[in-house]
Amino acid sequence: AQKVTQAQTEISVVEKEDVTLDCVYETRDTTYYLFWYKQPPSGELVFLIRRNSFDEQNEISGRYSWNFQKSTSSFNFTITASQVVDSAVYFCALTPIYNQGGKLIFGQGTELSVKP
């Protein structure tokens, strides 16, 4: 069975604080991709990052960073110096690399509220 768990339903921080969104996944596949998407109030899902299971290097993109640890089946997302514009629902997702159906398994999402 494949499953993605985002245990944090809601997080509220004050602007400029750092915040980490947790994602834990389960899969029997040895090769897979992990994703993070951002869903602002407008509703569209915005692609943030894709990581394949062979690459455990952490990645940094501006204020965003991702920590992939295969040993703990986690793919956590950190926002440094958060801003009000970061307020959104964030989804972690999983798909096998060879899945021709393209099915994404989504977590329940974490709603981040950044207050000024």
Add this chain to the structure above:
Amino acid sequence: DGGITQSPKYLFRKEGQNVTLSCEQNLNHDAMYWYRQDPGQGLRLIYYSQIVNDFQKGDIAEGYSVSREKKESFPLTVTSAQKNPTAFYLCASSIRDRGNTIYFGEGSWLTVV
């Protein structure tokens, strides 16, 4: 501009009526998808299509139908058989052989009145 266009943004349906949500993409993507999102929940796959004239059921296909007559278009019909159709519907697409990164449209809100 390249992207995925969904219409209408908001739709109200009377019980017993079928409604069709439009999805068009000009990204030249091979695969297209429909997901449903309920408040406070993740996304669930309704249908997907990898090539023209072919599509497969996802996890919650009952009460829905699709067609894929053109590469750029993948309309979703919510039939009267769908018992609880009020939800947010997201269309998506991907380049089939590029590691499955899926890009999403802006979504359509469907409300049954």
